[in-house]
Amino acid sequence: MYAFNSRVRYSEVDHTELMTLPALINYFQDCSTFQSEDIGLGIEVLKERGKVWVLSSWQIEVARYPKMGERITVETWATGFDGLYGTRNFRMKDEAGNVAAYANSIWVFMDTKKNRPIRPQDEDVEAYGVEEPIDMEYAPRKIALPEKAERGEEFPVLRSQIDTNEHVNNCQYIQMALEIMPECSRAGSIRVEYKKSAVLGDIIVPYTAVLPERKVVELCGLDGKRFAIVEFKEN
Structure with a gap:
């Protein structure tokens, strides 16, 4: 450890x-x-x-x-x-x-x-090394997508969001999702599935869905391909 x-x-x-x-x-x-x-x-x-x-x-x-x-x-x-x-x-x-x-x-x-x-x-x-995992309920790697999602206003990737790999940093996708759904800033359970790395010059097109037990933000490119999927649940 x-x-x-x-x-x-x-x-x-x-x-x-x-x-x-x-x-x-x-x-x-x-x-x-x-x-x-x-x-x-x-x-x-x-x-x-x-x-x-x-x-x-x-x-x-x-x-x-x-x-x-x-x-x-x-x-x-x-x-x-x-x-x-x-x-x-x-x-x-x-x-x-x-x-x-x-x-x-x-x-x-x-x-x-x-x-x-x-x-x-x-x-x-x-x-x-390898140590014993935390005793927790492990969710699947893939997030179930909602049947319908609402398209939001597109926005560009900023230079400040790029890390040493020349990609958008992992945490920045979550920050993007919170800008779209600020009510999730105190979520108790957060899942993120990364699909494709966004880079400087890319345009992000968000899609959101509010479901009974969770809220989902899909961060996509202009071509419709997803960069990341973020899921929020309350405590």
């Missing part, structure tokens, strides 16, 4: 003085990045090898959103490697050791030169 301690910053909260959902997800994302850097499998090493781990899906469960100034611990660990895929859990705890949020994620190992998935070698995964 890899962990780091932090404190909720003013820049990570909204008008309620509670951590935002994107900030929470960024903590998880940063934790896995820190682990990769510390075990010698960081960004520059993978770039030299022409490899990258690409996030395929999130399942995030939030018990509560930490308050501004609160001290937290963020943890992550690999739970398995199977073929082209790797699975990883995350957990955020408060100072008393209570779990504020936890998550499961599925990753695909990619050859960046051939732009296709490949099976990771021992040198790509051994340093991570």
Whole structure:
């Protein structure tokens, strides 16, 4: 297991003085990045090898959103490697050791030169180790699409949304969905299915659906192909 301690910053909260959902997800994302850097499998090493781990899906469960100034611990660990895929859990705890949020994620190992998935070698995964997964109800990787969805106003990908892979960062899709459905900012259960990487210059066309137990945002391109699907559920 890899962990780091932090404190909720003013820049990570909204008008309620509670951590935002994107900030929470960024903590998880940063934790896995820190682990990769510390075990010698960081960004520059993978770039030299022409490899990258690409996030395929999130399942995030939030018990509560930490308050501004609160001290937290963020943890992550690999739970398995199977073929082209790797699975990883995350957990955020408060100072008393209570779990504020936890998550499961599925990753695909990619050859960046051939732009296709490949099976990771021992040198790509051994340093991570494998630990027992969180005892939780695991949702499928794929999100069931609504029969009907309402088309929203299209918008461009911004330069500030691009990460080191020259793609829209994983968390930015969730931020886009929240701009469209701000009422979901305190969702208790969040799932994301990533379909295709958006890049600078792309236009996002959102489609939304409000269903009895969930709300869904489909983020598509002008060609109708989906970049990501985000699902929100209340606590």
